[in-house]
Amino acid sequence: MSQNSIELRGVTRIYRRGGQDLRVLDELDLTMAGSTFYALMGPSGSGKTTLLNLVGGLDRADAGEVLVGGEDLTGLSDTELARWRADHVGFVFQGFNLLPVLTARENVELPLLLLPLGRRQRREQAERALEMVDLGDRMDHKPRELSGGQEQRVAIARAIATDPEVILADEPTGDLDRDTADAVLLLLQRLNRELGKTILMVTHDPQAAGYADRVIHLDKGKLGRIDDNRATAGRS
Amino acid sequence: MPFRLLFRSLFRHPIRALLTVGSVAIAVFLICMLHAVVTGLARTVDAAASNRLLVQSAVSLFVDLPLAYQGKMAAVPGVEAICKWQWFGGRYEQDKGGFFAQFGIDPETFFASYPEITLQEGSLEEFQKNRSACIVGKDLAAQYGWQLGQTVPIAGTIFTRTDGRPWEFTIAGIYQTSTPTIDQQTLYFQFEYLRQSLETGGAVGPDGVGVYMLRVQRGADPVAIQAAVDALFANGPQRVQTTTEAEFNRQFVSMLGDVPLLMQMVGGAVLFAIFFAVLNTMIMTGRERTRDIGVLKALGFPNGTAGMLLLAESLLLCGLGATLGVLAGLLLEPAFQAAVGAMLPGFGFAGDTLLLGAILALGIGVVAGLVPAFRASRLTPVQALREVG
Ligand SMILES: Nc1ncnc2c1ncn2[C@@H]1O[C@H](COP(=O)(O)OP(=O)(O)O)[C@@H](O)[C@H]1O
Ligand SMILES: [Mg+2]
Numbered sequence: 001m002s003q004n005s006i007e008l009r010g011v012t013r014i015y016r017r018g019g020q021d022l023r024v025l026d027e028l029d030l031t032m033a034g035s036t037f038y039a040l041m042g043p044s045g046s047g048k049t050t051l052l053n054l055v056g057g058l059d060r061a062d063a064g065e066v067l068v069g070g071e072d073l074t075g076l077s078d079t080e081l082a083r084w085r086a087d088h089v090g091f092v093f094q095g096f097n098l099l100p101v102l103t104a105r106e107n108v109e110l111p112l113l114l115l116p117l118g119r120r121q122r123r124e125q126a127e128r129a130l131e132m133v134d135l136g137d138r139m140d141h142k143p144r145e146l147s148g149g150q151e152q153r154v155a156i157a158r159a160i161a162t163d164p165e166v167i168l169a170d171e172p173t174g175d176l177d178r179d180t181a182d183a184v185l186l187l188l189q190r191l192n193r194e195l196g197k198t199i200l201m202v203t204h205d206p207q208a209a210g211y212a213d214r215v216i217h218l219d220k221g222k223l224g225r226i227d228d229n230r231a232t233a234g235r236s
Numbered sequence: 237m238p239f240r241l242l243f244r245s246l247f248r249h250p251i252r253a254l255l256t257v258g259s260v261a262i263a264v265f266l267i268c269m270l271h272a273v274v275t276g277l278a279r280t281v282d283a284a285a286s287n288r289l290l291v292q293s294a295v296s297l298f299v300d301l302p303l304a305y306q307g308k309m310a311a312v313p314g315v316e317a318i319c320k321w322q323w324f325g326g327r328y329e330q331d332k333g334g335f336f337a338q339f340g341i342d343p344e345t346f347f348a349s350y351p352e353i354t355l356q357e358g359s360l361e362e363f364q365k366n367r368s369a370c371i372v373g374k375d376l377a378a379q380y381g382w383q384l385g386q387t388v389p390i391a392g393t394i395f396t397r398t399d400g401r402p403w404e405f406t407i408a409g410i411y412q413t414s415t416p417t418i419d420q421q422t423l424y425f426q427f428e429y430l431r432q433s434l435e436t437g438g439a440v441g442p443d444g445v446g447v448y449m450l451r452v453q454r455g456a457d458p459v460a461i462q463a464a465v466d467a468l469f470a471n472g473p474q475r476v477q478t479t480t481e482a483e484f485n486r487q488f489v490s491m492l493g494d495v496p497l498l499m500q501m502v503g504g505a506v507l508f509a510i511f512f513a514v515l516n517t518m519i520m521t522g523r524e525r526t527r528d529i530g531v532l533k534a535l536g537f538p539n540g541t542a543g544m545l546l547l548a549e550s551l552l553l554c555g556l557g558a559t560l561g562v563l564a565g566l567l568l569e570p571a572f573q574a575a576v577g578a579m580l581p582g583f584g585f586a587g588d589t590l591l592l593g594a595i596l597a598l599g600i601g602v603v604a605g606l607v608p609a610f611r612a613s614r615l616t617p618v619q620a621l622r623e624v625g
Contacts, residue, residue, distance in 0.1 A: 058534055058617045079538055086536025093621070097531045101244035111535040113238055158535075 004034035004069045004165035004198045006055055011064035013050050013221075024050045026221040027064065032214075034069075034165070037192040037199045039212035046218045048202040049170055055200060056089050056168045057081045069165055086114040090159025092169035096151040098143040104130060104154045105139040108161050115162060129157040133187060149180030156187060160197070167191065169201040173208050185211040238537075242545055245525075246552055253553060256517045260557025260600070261564065263510040264593040268565040268585060269572065270499040271592055276576075276583035277495060280417050281485045288349060289458055290484040291448040291465055294475035297487075300444025301474055303431070309448060312464045314456030319345040320427045321447040326390035328380075329402060336376055338390060340427035349451045352418050358384050358409030367429045370405035373420030375574065377410045384410065388423065395430060395441035403439075416584055450478075507596060514604040518550045522608025529612050530620025543609035550605025551598060558597035562590050 013025040024047040032038055040048050053059035054066050057073050066073045069088060076084060090111075098107045108126040117125065130139055133153040143151055152172060159167050169188065173181035189211050191197045201212060209215045210229065217224030247253050291309065293299035306318055324338035343364045347353065356374055363369045372382060382388065389402040397403060405425050413420055433439040450465070452458050462478040469476045479487070529542040569585055576583050 053618050056534070058621075082533065082536045082538050084536075085534065091534050095527075097527060097621070099241065099528055099531065101248050102241060106240060110238060110241070110532075114536050 004196075006030075006032040006034075006069075006166065006198065006200065007065075007067040008051075008054070009065045009067070011051075011054060011061045011066060013047070013054065013059070014062045024221050025054075025061075028221070028223055030216070030223060032198065032200065032216075034198050035192065035196040036214060037189060037212045038201065039209035039215045040200060040202045040218060041204060041206075041209055041215055042218035042224070044204070047221045048218055051218065052168050052170050052200060052202055055166075056091060057085050083114075086111060086162065088164050088166060090162065090164045090167045092152070092155050092159050092167065092172045094171040094174040096143070096148070096155045096175075098151055098154055098158075100143050103140050103142055104135060104146070104157075107143070107154055108158045111158060111162050126157075126161055129161040130154070132160065133157045147180070148176050149183060152176060152180075152184050153187065156184070156191075160191060160195070164197075166198045166200070169199065171202050171204070173203065173205065181205075181208065237541060237544055237548070242548055242552075245545070246549055252517060252520075256514060256553050257557040257560065259510055259513050260554050260597055261560035263506050264558045264561025264597050265564045265568075266506050267503050267596060268562065268589050268593045270503045271589045272569075272572075272583055272585050273576075274496045274499050275586055275589060281482055286458065286480065286482075287452045287454075288481045289450040289452060289462060289465075289478050290481060291450060291476050291478045292446070292484075294477040297446070299474075300442050300446055301448065301476060302444055305445070305469065305474075305476070306448065308468055309450060309465055312461060312468065314453050314461045315450050315465075316453040316456075317345040317349055317451040318342075319349050319449045319451070320445045321449060322427055322430060323394070323446050324390070324392070324425075324430070325394045326392050326403065329389055329391050331380070334379075336421050336423060338370075338423040338425065340430045341424050342427055345451070346424070349449060350418070352413050352415045353411050354414070355409040356412045358407070360409070362408040363426075366406060366408060367426060367432070368404060368406055369408035370423050370425040371409035371411050372407055372423045374410050374412045375420040376423065377407075379421075379574070382407055382410075384408070390423075392439070392441070395434070395439050397433070397439045398437060507600070511600045511604065514550065514554060514600050515607060517553070518546065518604045518608050521549065522546055522611055525612070526615070526620050526623045529615055530617050530623070533615075533617035533620065539613045542615075543613035546612055547602070547605035547609040550608075551601040554597045554601030554604070558594045561597070562593055565590070565593070 008028050008030040011025055011028040012023065015022045015024055028051070040051065042048050050059065054061055055068060057068075057076070061074065064074075071084065071088075073081065073084070099110070102110070105123070105126050108129050109122050112122040112125055127136070127139065130136055133156050135150060135153055135157065138146060138150060138154075143154070146154065156172075167188070172188070173184055176184060185208055188199055188201065192199050192213075199212075201208070203209055213228070213230055215227040215229065217226070291301070291305075293301055306320070309315060310318055319342045320340070322340035324340055326338050328334060328336065343360065347360060355371065358371065363371055370388065372388070376382070384407055386407050387404045388407065389404050391402045395403075405423065411420070427445075430439075431443070434441060434443050450461065452461060458480060462480075465478045466476060525542070525546070532542050533539070565585055573583055
């Protein structure tokens with residue numbers, strides 16, 4: 001099992017709503033290989049975001065274990081979890097979630113503040129990340145001065161700036177048009193192929209899922225089939 | 237802590253930030269002013285000399301004492317000198333809206349009894365020699381551009397001249413004081429001039445003395461003198477009340493009503509209103525930042541960071557307001573002193589007045605910042621990110 005694999009063992013997540021228990025994830029067992037690009041598909045409300053949040057250490061399971069890169073997140077305190085996120089995962093959200101008052105460069109530098117880096121190193125690392133997403137010429141722009149696709153690329157730069165093993169993306173192309181979406185998806189694919197990042201991307205767009213190596217289907221908190229795009233690549 | 241984020245966030249809504257800073261500044265300024273009035277009153281009372289006693293009618297400050305009393309009091313052991321004070325209450329015709337006090341006094345004993353008062357220009361001999369001479373405070377002289385030797389016409393209201401013309405006092409000196417509790421905006425003239433005018437029929441008005449100031453000999457017991465003087469006239473014709481200068485001042489101040497309490501209430505109300513204004517701004521800010529808070533947490537910033545940012549923001553807004561308020565106060569202090577100095581010579585910003593304003597503003601900043609900060613640090617990243625911004 002590789003260093004940056006993801007493993008879920010009997011993971012259950014229950015939300016309590018109006019006195020009723022909602023089992024969003026029900027004793028889920030799932031193993032994802034490291035350095036692989038996964039797409040997570042399923043109908044709305046099937047628990048995709050919930051699963052992603054558990055893997056990213058943003059949320060806690062009610063039962064079961066979540067292991068990322070061999071580390072059991074279940075046993076970590078809130079502070080330890082925050083530290084762990086800073087070191088090991090990058091998030092990309094549907095709504096980009098850049099801080100509006102900061103420039104592209106400053107947004108990308110933000111997570112680097114949590115690493116033991118000097119000012120210069122931080123700046124260089126942020127600029128390198130922005131160049132990787134092809135935004136070297138937009139570093140001093142504020143988010144509202146950028147297009148949606150550019151904003152999402154800044155968000156991806158922010159996610160990779162700390163060089164995490166795992167990138168978690170929740171419908172990253174949900175707010176983008178087809179062409180822009182394709183560029184973002186190609187970028188994610190490149191991060192996986194060239195840098196060996198493990199990527200878990202939630203989407204309900206089959207075309208987007210086509211960029212992933214494997215597609216996990218989730219329905220009503222239960223695991224469905226897992227497609228291997230590489231095996232079928234010749235046919236599409 | 238991401239300081240750049242803090243400073244950029246501070247002015248994300250410039251108008252709102254400026255309104256908040258402005259209201260804090262006005263509040264701090266107001267509180268400094270109110271506090272300056274209260275401390276001014278207290279200072280006027282406290283700075284009183286212990287070797288000066290004031291003799292007034294036991295009935296009221298507005299009832300005069302007979303002239304003949306002076307000789308009897310001079311015989312009381314321990315009384316070193318006596319200076320008469322008579323309120324003149326005239327109007328300076330050239331400036332009908334303005335007000336300054338005029339007193340008839342005894343030049344021979346006045347300066348010796350009030351070492352705080354010295355002549356900056358002119359001479360004491362000139363003041364003593366010339367019956368209709370007067371001395372004026374340097375602020376007053378500056379206000380009207382008066383020069384030495386100039387004549388100041390004052391229309392009498394209590395004492396009127398029989399020829400119907402205004403009184404005329406020639407400026408023989410300009411005085412300054414070494415303590416803020418004695419104003420530099422009064423006109424002093426010779427009591428003797430007034431007395432002679434009344435005696436010769438040149439003027440009409442009450443012929444007594446408002447207040448006698450007794451200077452206590454070094455080493456003499458003021459309490460014993462007080463008792464002796466009161467006893468002297470216990471059987472009339474006019475009973476007197478002898479008080480220390482401090483007591484006299486306190487009595488004078490209390491004629492204004494319970495000003496300190498009123499000021500404190502107004503100040504408290506101002507603080508209360510401003511607190512809610514700042515709190516409202518900060519709660520609004522905290523809500524708007526929900527998503528940003530979620531992002532910071534998702535990126536791995538510890539729970540406290542988002543809260544600290546909001547708290548720091550609140551402190552900065554209030555600190556900025558406090559600074560502006562204090563600066564405005566310092567800038568406007570001379571103008572206010574000129575306006576109220578005649579009534580309240582002790583008015584002024586002491587260091588503790590400014591400190592009080594600043595501390596109150598920062599206190600508001602802390603409390604108003606803690607409310608959204610507490611919420612921010614308790615929000616889980618998932619809750620915060622789910623909120624549709
Ligand atoms: N904090 C919460 N409280 C109550 N119910 C929630 C909460 N978060 C999610 N849910 C519910 O859990 C289910 C799964 O949510 P989610 O994981 O966001 O689904 P998806 O991302 O697949 O659309 C939905 O029915 C949603 O309403
Ligand atoms: Mg979702």
